[in-house]
Structure formats: C-alpha cells, structure tokens
Amino acid sequence: MTAPSGVPGRETRRGSRLTPKGRIVLSLGLLALAGALLVGNAPLAAAGVGLLLYLAVGWSFDRNAKLGITRTVAVERTFEGDSVEVEMTVANSGGASSFVEAFDRLPRQFALAEGENAASLNLREGEQETIRYVVTSPVKGHFQIGPVDAQVEDVLGLWSDKAEMGGVAYLTVYPKREPVKDIFSQSKYPRGFLGEHIVRQPGQGTEFFGLRNYDFGDSLRDVNWKASARTPEKLMVNQREKMSVADATLLIDARAVTASGLEGANPFLYQCRAAATAVTFILSRRDRIRYVSYGEGVEIIQPDGGERQLFKVLNHLSSLEPKGTTGAVEAVNAILPVLSRKSPVLLFTSLDGDATLKEAIATLRAVDSRTVVITPKLLEFEGVTTDENLRTLLALDRARTIADLRGVGVRVIEWDPSVSLTQALTEAKLL
Secondary structure, three states, rough: OOOOOOOOOEEEOOOOOOOOOHHHHHHHHHHHHHHHHHOOOHHHHHHHHHHHHHHHHHHHHHOOOOOEEEEOOOOOOOEOOOOOEEEEEEEEEEOOEEEEEEEOOOOOOOOOEEEEEEEEEEEOOOOOOEEEEEOOOOOOOOEEEEOOEEEOOOOOOOOOEEEEOHHHHHHHEOOOOOOOOOOOOOOOOOOOOOOOOOEEEEEEEEEEEEEOOOOOOOOOHOOOOOHHHHOOOOEEEEEEEEEEEOEEEEEEOHHHHOOOOEEOOOOHHHHHHHHHHHHHHHHHHHOOOEEEEEEEEEEEEEEEEEEHHHHHHHHHHHHHOOOOOOOOHHHHHHHHHOOOOOOOOEOOOOOOOOHHHHHHHHHHHHHEEEEEEEEEOOHHHOOOOOOOHHHHHHHHHHHHHHHHHHHHHOEEEOOOOOOHHHHHHOOOOOO
C-alpha cells in the first residue's frame, strides 16, 4: 500500500530554450537569409525561410506537450537502513511525441538500493511510464524527496522546456533499533498503575524466586514435588517474583560536542540508536517512560506508556540535533522535583567535555536512583582527531570519568559501535 506523494507543489517552468540542434538550425536559417539579401539569391532565401519555419513547427510541438509527473512513497515513516520504494509516473496527456528527461531529487544522505531516480523517456500523446526505485537512509532525520527536475524536448529535438514538477514527499527516518530482551535496570520498588515489572521480592508472578515451607492455604499447584521428595517430613512450595511496576527516565546527551566524528558515525547517532532500543523495550513491558534531552536547553516528554509514547519519543529522536552546551546537571535539576526515589535512570552520553556530569550523578544518587550510563566509545570514531597526543589525553580523561562513576556505584556500559548493542549489553550482563 502506498502513501501519497505529500505536497504537490506548484509547477515551476523555466521557459523554452533552443537545444544544440535548434541553435544550429536557427544559425543556418539566419545565415541563409543574410546571404540571400547580399547576393539576391531567391533559392537561398527560400532555404532560410524553410529552416526558420521548421524551427517554428518544433516550437509549436513543444507548446502543445502536456507533461505530468506524480510520485508515491511506500511509507511515511521508516527506520535507519530500511528500504523504501518510490514510484514516479511520467505522463504525456497531450501534444506530439516528447523526449523527457526526469530526475527525482533525493537528500544527500540517501543511497539508492535498487533502480535509478532518473529516466530518459520518449512518450507519445496519451502514454505514460512508471519508474520504480528503492532508497535507504543510513542516518535518522526528517527528509524531503523531490521535486522532479524535468526537461522536455519536442519531437523534432529543437526546443527544450525545463520545469520543477511532481511536488515533494516527506519521509521520517527513526533511529535504528535492535531486538533486545530483558535489558536495563529492574526496580524492586513498586509503583501503582504503571505496567507490570519484575521486582526482586516474593509475591504473585511468573518468575521463580525461591523455595519455602508449605503453609496452610497454599495451592497444591505451587508445591515443588522434587524438592519435597528430598525433605519427606515437609512440603516445599515455589515462590515467584512479585510483578509490580516502575517508571524509567531516559536522559540523552545532545550537546554539540557529541557530533564529533563523521556524519554517519558519531557518538550522538549511536546514543539515539541505543535510546530508541531502550524505549521500545521498556514500553513493551507496559512501563512508563520520562524522556529528557539536553544540549540546546532541556526538553522533556512527560511520563506515559504505550504506542503513543513510543512514537512521541521516536519522532523527537528523529528531529533532535546536537547543539548547545547545556550540561547533565541542568537536565537532572529540571526533573528532580518529580523524580521518584529509587526509580531507574538511563543516561546516554559521550562523557566528553561535560563538567557537570559528576554533580548530576551525585544528585541522582542522593535520591537513590538506579543509574545506568551507556556511552559509545568516542575514540572509536573516525574524524574525532588525528593528534595522537590529544587522543591519549581524551582516553585518559574518559577512563578517569568512568572510574569515578563506577566508584560511586553507577553502572557504566562502554559500547564499541563495531559490535551490536545487544552483544554489548549481554557482555555487561544486562541481558
């Protein structure tokens, strides 16, 4: 099923121009007329007039051509790396045959996976042709496809008419997500009506917690007969982990410094991918998420759950750009009055150049938040610096920061972008 092109837009024509062939015909006709006037040669004058009439006929064909271009895009929203099919239909609804060259403009970040976004066609009156191609985007964002740069030549190849046609289509590309199960922090402190969540204490649930002696009123379905066989004098009962709920807060570092590196491979881009993976997993557990970004000020999406919250966060991540210098402590202070004690906090940051980070972590620790820091390895990216001394200093500063965070009980996960996020979390024993 295809989505409409988006915004049709107004056709912009640039006027008819002579083709190289047309310029030759015009030059020959004018030379013939000039020569005829000079020497008084009637046949030469007739030849000149004939060439100019030939040119006029081509112009009339060009005027009668009625070219139309429409575009459809298979989806309006997609994820990084996913394929999106585009169809461009070019039709000649009137006039003589026309030679058409059409080029559909694509964002510079897009890559062609199949087909071509350009075509050269010879269309008779009433004919149309559809060009199909497939694109992918390696980076997130909101993008525009189109308009089409079209050039039409008359059937004689004497005149060409350039125009922008086909309008534009808008495509939102979300950060890439990975299928991750049982990740991130699990809170043992219950909250009401926020969705099921495993807490590390006995109660009603599905996960095994431990064994205890049988009490009057226990269901026989909970009796562990194998364990009871080892203690014939008493029955043993399975205990399960209590199912409760918890909020989660996601903090994402969007300062300008996080864009260090290449456009398609920098800490900011990988932080967005990790955050998209986290929010998808947490909301799938029917928990609620508070989303906070900081860089050019602080932006907050209030706690909520479900598909609506998922697309709110994904849309914001798609629009988010690394700008400004607002530090982590300002983001933490902005949510501190409403931050629940003992709640899990996930911080996605490059750890680079934020003098307020330690103060922010100390503030979170003061309210007993279970903080997990997920950080792409900054020095793994090309384009950060070619100065070996500076790279050494950055590495030492990063190692010192990580050691300080771990020293106060913060879980720090260093993610090497050359491996999948799933693998990194597995090795960190969060899976």
